Amino acid sequence: MSSRHRFFLLPFALLASVLQCAQAAPQYVVIPLGNESTTQLRPAAINNLGQVIGVMRHEQGEELFLSSGGALRSLGWMGTSIPIDINDAGTMLYGDKLHFADGTTRALPLAAWAINNLGHATGEVENRRPVGPVTYAAIYGGGDALTLTGLADRWNTGWAINDADVAVGAVHGWIVGEPAGSPSFRAARFEGGRTQLLESLGNGYGAAYDINNQGFAVGFTAGHAALWTPEGRLIDLGAMLEAQFGDAAALGSAAYGINNAGEVVGRYGHEGGFLYSDGVMYDLRSLIADPDNLFVDAEGYDMAGGYDINDQHQIITRGIYGWGGLLSLASPPAAQPVPEPASCSLFGAGLLAIGLLKRRRQSGRPTA
Incomplete structure (x- = not known):
């Protein structure tokens, strides 16, 4: 192709790159969880049907709620200092019991933190013997399987479990074989009776909060939001937050939820929230079409942290005091592609190429 043809085609390539970059950021809208005029809601978990379980606060105190199809109902369980979760069958976990959609319940043989779509659970079991772990990380596989x-x-605790019965969580206390002064709280993976400490950063202090079906886990290490590969290698999301939003962004950051597409949500800085999707880091509040509709509570505090995300790209969010709601994509994902970071860099590369071509034409040098 001649240099003249190349020169005239480059602007069209640049235009395509600009259009692609302009469509990169997804847009979210606020979805009501129910009648929120007289209650403050703290969503905790969401399933792939968009059902949300959490805590609502009212004049009488605090109790658990279930939001489904825009209808909010109390679960009749007072108090908030308990683990809660919900799977795609609508089975809920709270009070160390499974609460099925038909109204029946099943007591669990462990202090449970999370359930998967098989109805299996993870948590911890106290060791009553004088040797071994103080607490075991436990995976309940149904029936008598533990x-x-x-x-x-x-102390070993499972805080999340995927559909392959792989759990992640934390190991508490000084670890044998680690140097003196090592952190007493480490992110860990539990699978098939084996414990794996996940790669750490800096002082290593951290924990894992969620895991998807591909085995990618999220949490934090040394004050940085963290993403771990199935092999346990660390991807430092905190460093990405720092590079994009400033030096203070990584401080106290954590990743709380990951879906099966690998999208991650969490918080950073004082009140910020983030979405990490296809290699691109976004400020969560900037993606919301009408953030003031949700993100300022009665005391005027901003809300932006992401705490869970499902496979429909819906996000539950909370702020500095825990009150928040549900975000849903304004358009189907196909209408809002998320490009690789290299796509947007084509714009700058194209401008450079045009400059070089123009300079060569003016100097009479061949460009073929």
């Missing part, structure tokens, strides 16, 4: 694992003389 898998226990953990490092000796440590």
